[in-house]
Amino acid sequence: MAALGAALTVFLAGVAAFLVLRWAGDALSPPRPTDPHRVPFQGGRPPEVHAWSRFHVRYYAMTLIFLAFDMEMVFMYPWAVVFLEEGLVAGVEMLMFIAILVLGILYGWREKAFRWA
Amino acid sequence: MRPSLSPGFAVLATGAAMAAGIYATAVLDEIVGGIVSGRGARAAGAMLAPVRRAAQLVLQRRAATERPDAEAWALAPALLAGLAAVGMAVVPFGPGLAVAGIDAGIVLFGAAMALVMVAVFLQGWSANSVFPVVGGYRFVAQALSYEMLHMLVLIAAALPARSLAVGDIVESQAHLWNVLRQPLGLPLYLVAAAGLAFWGPLRLPDAEDLAGGTSAELSGVALLLWRVAQRAMLVAVAAMGAAAFLGGWQGPLLPGAAWLALKTLALVALLVAARHLLARVPVERFMWACWVVLIPLALLDVFLGGAQALWAAP
Amino acid sequence: MGLRPLARLAAGPVPTFVVPGRGGRRAADDLRLDGRLRLVDSPRAAAVLLVAGTLTDRLLPAAMLAHDQIPGPRATVQWVPEGRRDRLAGTFSAPVLLRGDVDVGAAVAATYRELLAGDRPSDPPVYPDVPPAPWRGAGPYGQGGKGMSGGVPYGRPLAGRAPDRDGLELDRLPLEIGPLFPPFPPGLILRIDLQGDVVQQVAGWENALAFGRPPRDIFRRALREPVALAELEVARARHHLRWLSGTLRLHGLPALGLRVLVLARRVGPGDVDAVASLKRKLERSRSLAWATRGIATLQPEDVRDGPGGPVARSAGIRDDLRTEDPAYRGLGFEPLTRGEGDARARWRHRLAEAVQALELAGRAGDRLVEAAGGVESPRGALRIGGSPSADLLSRLPALLPGREWGEAVALVHDLDLDMEEAVRAAREEAA
Numbered sequence: 001m002a003a004l005g006a007a008l009t010v011f012l013a014g015v016a017a018f019l020v021l022r023w024a025g026d027a028l029s030p031p032r033p034t035d036p037h038r039v040p041f042q043g044g045r046p047p048e049v050h051a052w053s054r055f056h057v058r059y060y061a062m063t064l065i066f067l068a069f070d071m072e073m074v075f076m077y078p079w080a081v082v083f084l085e086e087g088l089v090a091g092v093e094m095l096m097f098i099a100i101l102v103l104g105i106l107y108g109w110r111e112k113a114f115r116w117a
Numbered sequence: 118m119r120p121s122l123s124p125g126f127a128v129l130a131t132g133a134a135m136a137a138g139i140y141a142t143a144v145l146d147e148i149v150g151g152i153v154s155g156r157g158a159r160a161a162g163a164m165l166a167p168v169r170r171a172a173q174l175v176l177q178r179r180a181a182t183e184r185p186d187a188e189a190w191a192l193a194p195a196l197l198a199g200l201a202a203v204g205m206a207v208v209p210f211g212p213g214l215a216v217a218g219i220d221a222g223i224v225l226f227g228a229a230m231a232l233v234m235v236a237v238f239l240q241g242w243s244a245n246s247v248f249p250v251v252g253g254y255r256f257v258a259q260a261l262s263y264e265m266l267h268m269l270v271l272i273a274a275a276l277p278a279r280s281l282a283v284g285d286i287v288e289s290q291a292h293l294w295n296v297l298r299q300p301l302g303l304p305l306y307l308v309a310a311a312g313l314a315f316w317g318p319l320r321l322p323d324a325e326d327l328a329g330g331t332s333a334e335l336s337g338v339a340l341l342l343w344r345v346a347q348r349a350m351l352v353a354v355a356a357m358g359a360a361a362f363l364g365g366w367q368g369p370l371l372p373g374a375a376w377l378a379l380k381t382l383a384l385v386a387l388l389v390a391a392r393h394l395l396a397r398v399p400v401e402r403f404m405w406a407c408w409v410v411l412i413p414l415a416l417l418d419v420f421l422g423g424a425q426a427l428w429a430a431p
Numbered sequence: 432m433g434l435r436p437l438a439r440l441a442a443g444p445v446p447t448f449v450v451p452g453r454g455g456r457r458a459a460d461d462l463r464l465d466g467r468l469r470l471v472d473s474p475r476a477a478a479v480l481l482v483a484g485t486l487t488d489r490l491l492p493a494a495m496l497a498h499d500q501i502p503g504p505r506a507t508v509q510w511v512p513e514g515r516r517d518r519l520a521g522t523f524s525a526p527v528l529l530r531g532d533v534d535v536g537a538a539v540a541a542t543y544r545e546l547l548a549g550d551r552p553s554d555p556p557v558y559p560d561v562p563p564a565p566w567r568g569a570g571p572y573g574q575g576g577k578g579m580s581g582g583v584p585y586g587r588p589l590a591g592r593a594p595d596r597d598g599l600e601l602d603r604l605p606l607e608i609g610p611l612f613p614p615f616p617p618g619l620i621l622r623i624d625l626q627g628d629v630v631q632q633v634a635g636w637e638n639a640l641a642f643g644r645p646p647r648d649i650f651r652r653a654l655r656e657p658v659a660l661a662e663l664e665v666a667r668a669r670h671h672l673r674w675l676s677g678t679l680r681l682h683g684l685p686a687l688g689l690r691v692l693v694l695a696r697r698v699g700p701g702d703v704d705a706v707a708s709l710k711r712k713l714e715r716s717r718s719l720a721w722a723t724r725g726i727a728t729l730q731p732e733d734v735r736d737g738p739g740g741p742v743a744r745s746a747g748i749r750d751d752l753r754t755e756d757p758a759y760r761g762l763g764f765e766p767l768t769r770g771e772g773d774a775r776a777r778w779r780h781r782l783a784e785a786v787q788a789l790e791l792a793g794r795a796g797d798r799l800v801e802a803a804g805g806v807e808s809p810r811g812a813l814r815i816g817g818s819p820s821a822d823l824l825s826r827l828p829a830l831l832p833g834r835e836w837g838e839a840v841a842l843v844h845d846l847d848l849d850m851e852e853a854v855r856a857a858r859e860e861a862a
Binding site: 029031032033034035036037039041042043044045046047048049050051052053054055056057058116117 | 473474475490492493494496497499500502503504556557558559560561562563587588589590592595597599601602604605606607608609610611612613615620626627628629833834835838
């Protein structure tokens with residue numbers, strides 16, 4: 001628990017340090033934006049619309065394959081710890097599981113899930 | 118039971134290690150860039166160049182955009198830095214010595230690295246400007262591709278150690294480093310590391326074709342913090358690479374921390390050289406290569422590593 | 432005060448955003464070799480706005496906006512060729528004015544030092560501090576009370592939806608990119624509809640450098656009078672290497688790009704070996720090959736019946752005006768072609784042409800090129816009344832749709848457009 005606490009402390013300290021530095025930077029040289037300054041950079045012309053939009057994420061098919069693999073990762077952590085005790089059986093079981101997931105990759109490859117333009 | 122460190126010492130140790138690593142990265146980058154461009158590199162100039170750039174950015178005002186997501190914009194570099202600090206904290210610098218030597222160190226490291234996607238996407242999204250937004254979405258595709266690769270090779274490194282604690286993984290390499298025991302591991306890990314730090318050939322969210330991408334609307338301290346956080350991430354993943362594949366703190370004569378620092382620097386130097394010598398990969402091509410080539414290779418690495426561990430186990 | 436030591440430390444390479452005007456593109460490019468400057472891709476990262484060359488009426492507002500986008504402290508340096516008009520005088524408050532053949536790097540560095548030391552006030556904004564578009568809608572952000580989608584915050588609407596080839600109807604962003612977008616040729620303004628990161632259509636383009644006469648380089652001179660073949664071919668090799676330097680920068684190899692730029696500036700007929708060795712080294716790079724193979728591929732029909740040039744020749748079209756020239760035939764000239772038509776083919780082809788040009792220059796003796804209606808410029812067939820840039824520009828609306836953003840940018844760069852050369856076409860279109 002102490003170690004986890006240390007990790008959390010370090011995380012919060014990192015975040016806090018950066019927020020403080022940013023605030024200090026603003027105090028040292030305060031931003032003075034005018035309205036034309038705020039125009040987003042597109043090479044010298046103002047934008048017509050806001051950049052925030054319902055973005056067409058064309059790699060959505062890949063994200064589904066990722067989900068399948070991400071679940072597998074959850075099983076793989078404990079498997080890695082007990083693998084040597086369980087021996088070959090654990091290895092073969094995981095191999096079967098992975099083989100099914102790899103079929104997913106092959107299917108995705110055939111369906112061009114890893115390309116979008 | 119591992120000795121626990123006082124919070125103050127934990128923060129100081131991590132901060133000092135990161136700061137030294139970030140500065141060393143910047144100096145190395147300057148030297149390698151000078152050599153590759155043919156301008157030549159002088160040590161004194163390279164030592165001063167990062168300081169000069171930082172001073173320039175401190176004196177510059179911060180840019181603003183129309184209706185940005187101000188809170189998220191401030192948080193993005195802080196989040197990236199915090200995650201890098203967590204990554205650094207789980208890496209042991211001596212026997213039983215780590216800022217956060219938790220039993221499931223690999224899991225915590227993986228969890229922190231998974232959130233890098235959030236930090237980079239936030240940075241891209243919050244300026245409400247088109248190049249950063251495209252860069253942010255690009256990074257999501259990149260992150261979802263290297264993520265599996267990254268964790269699979271680390272799990273392979275955990276197999277011979279029978280443990281997810283980074284300290285145990287280091288100790289399991291007392292006789293043979295993982296870089297030799299699992300030869301596929303380190304090269305695949307370095308691809309994921311470059312991806313995590315959006316560095317060099319995988320600088321996709323910050324690419325030239327987006328006029329800087331997620332950093333296109335950044336200036337002053339905001340840009341400085343973003344660059345520092347990015348290099349912090351680079352140092353953290355290199356440190357983990359040194360622990361998982363190069364035997365971490367182990368080595369003769371020198372103290373453990375010095376060995377870890379040397380090995381980390383060696384990996385950082387490799388990544389810096391890659392930045393100046395390898396072309397940037399198109400995002401679609403990277404995604405394809407990750408899923409069709411590298412992830413199957415990483416799975417092979419897991420099973421070959423497992424077989425080797427079974428064969429070598431007493 | 433407390434900032435003095437920091438200001439002294441900061442006196443390193445000056446982050447500079449360059450506005451290349453008419454006649455300023457090449458000089459602006461050469462500034463990359465000046466260790467006192469660091470050219471940046473976005474005005475946000477800059478401290479000094481450097482206007483190189485003559486501004487046109489259409490470039491001026493873009494320069495003004497870029498100026499205001501620099502967060503400050505900022506300064507403006509204007510570098511005008513001898514005999515040209517200084518266009519900033521009325522609009523910018525106190526630009527540093529340089530004329531003719533001066534040390535621009537030194538002037539920019541001095542200006543930046545004054546700025547840091549507080550001896551020079553930061554430039555006030557050029558545009559008045561009023562919203563660029565009228566604020567409409569209610570609520571704290573002008574969101575019309577229905578969230579971001581309800582109103583027009585900052586006077587700008589949100590993007591609307593449009594159909595797409597995969598059947599999903601998501602937002603389409605109408606964008607105007609340029610004329611100062613660094614990967615694009617200076618002066619090109621492209622109106623692009625972007626859906627996700629894929630170009631859906633090119634709604635049009637504008638030439639911000641459309642003003643006055645086209646530049647008088649050696650190729651244009653060859654249209655009117657005989658010029659030495661050796662000189663022409665050396666200029667071609669230099670042009671291709673300069674282009675390659677930009678290509679390496681675009682593909683993430685800026686340091687190598689600098690090395691090539693140094694070579695491009697000094698290369699001559701005696702440097703065949705240096706360029707051939709560069710060619711071998713780059714062709715051995717697997718990463719560059721992998722990053723460019725199959726990217727931004729052009730089919731032969733995309734470039735058929737055009738100006739020829741390296742873009743067409745690397746896509747399998749064997750058009751080259753030099754084959755009709757007796758001076759070249761006497762040297763045994765055969766045009767190089769390759770079939771792939773992708774980004775990799777284009778940089779390999781241009782390198783091969785650079786080597787070939789230097790070899791020709793070495794064997795040319797005092798042969799003269801006497802143009803019979805057209806000259807083969809490094810961009811393709813240059814004729815009186817027609818330029819390769821203008822033709823390639825008019826093909827963009829057909830070439831870009833369906834490409835991922837990075838690929839589209841690489842293609843625009845590879846076409847190697849010169850907006851000053853395309854002036855005439857813009858005029859004809861307007862008429």
